[in-house]
Amino acid sequence: MTRLSAFLILNFFSFYLINTAHCGKHVVSSIVIDGQTGNVLHSENPDVPRHPASLAKKMTLYLIFEALQNKKISLNTTFNVSHLATRAIPCKLGVSAGKTVTVDTIIKGLVTKSANDMAVVVAEGLSGSVPKFVEKMNAKARELGMKNTRFTNPSGVPDRGNSLIKRGIQRQTTTARDMAILSQALYNNFPEHWKYFKIRTFNFLGNAHHNHNHLMKSFPGMDGIKTGWVNASGFNLSTSAIRYTQAGNPVRLFAVVLGGTTRHVRDRRMASLLETHFKKLGATVVKNNKPTADELFTETCEPATKNDKLNAVFTETSTPVTKNKKLDTLFTETVTPIKRNKVKLDTLFNQPA
Secondary structure, three states, X not given: OOHHHHHHHHHHXXXXXXXXXXXXXXXXXXXXXXXXXXXXXXXXXXXXXXXXXXXXXXXXXXXXXXXXXXXXXXXXXXXXXXXXXXXXXXXXXXXXXXXXXXXXXXXXXXXXXXXXXXXXXXXXXXXXXXXXXXXXXXXXXXXXXXXXXXXXXXXXXXXOOHHHHHOOOOOOXXXXXHHXXXXXXXXXXXXXXXXHHHOOEEEEOOXXXXXXXXXXXXXXXXXXXXXXXXXXXXXXEXXXXXXXXXXXXXXXXEEEEEEEOOHHHHHHHHHHHHHHHHHHOOOOEOOOOOOOOOOOOOOOOOOOOOOOOOOOOOOOOOOOOOOOOOHHHOOOOOOOOOOOOOOOHXXXXXXXX
């Protein structure tokens, strides 16, 4: 074994151990809220601090929608892609530095692909820098009543403060209750933009990027909103679904499950919670659950090419990691294996500020 190989293996497992040391490990948190009344219908560890993972992008989207509402930007506004954005760890759209992307593309990339590079692009575009944007994220969290949430970046990738994590201090945290508050705020304050959360496939530069929320195609009435996964969080899911009573009255539920051990465990828990509480409220009728052309989910998987590098890393699919998987496929939840020698140090350990 060469010194370089030994160095890579040692640092790989150091990265793994650091990012699995998180608050509330192995404790699932969940909450279900009646969207009409605001009543909490179910809660399990709703205030236990958890790593938000890509659920942090919900706040990034909130600030985008707020800027649109205040006419500071439009959907056609373009933002430059910086070198910092291109260094974001996957998932990402992979736009080259120096190019521009529209706000509409950024939103779709955040909702479907959960693109970390687009989170950096919009942070720099709206606030001039990532740290200034994060300040706005935390100020908005306090304004909305998210008492136990602290953001450190716009994407939800693991904190760079590894020394803090080693001492048991998780800088970027949230709770199931706070994420439910944010979901309601997105729905109530920006109804004109809720359609984005319904998108099942986003086509960009010839590539189809599929929404990671698989319940969008399997749970009747589901119409948003966001998934998240890093080692520090487990499998997270924030949802909204609507059904109707026999009298035609709408019942909307907002639910959050944080810390699932697998995507399937998380999804089954979410579906069970929603089904149970819809039935308790007498909401058994589903209207027009067929996707529109824009929302249609196309079940295809494009093979990785030599130019893809690690764009598929951290995507959520059903492929389990087995003891026979090689090191370079650990943490890669994707139907397309990553070939040897494709993992570069800067893509494993460099994260946006």
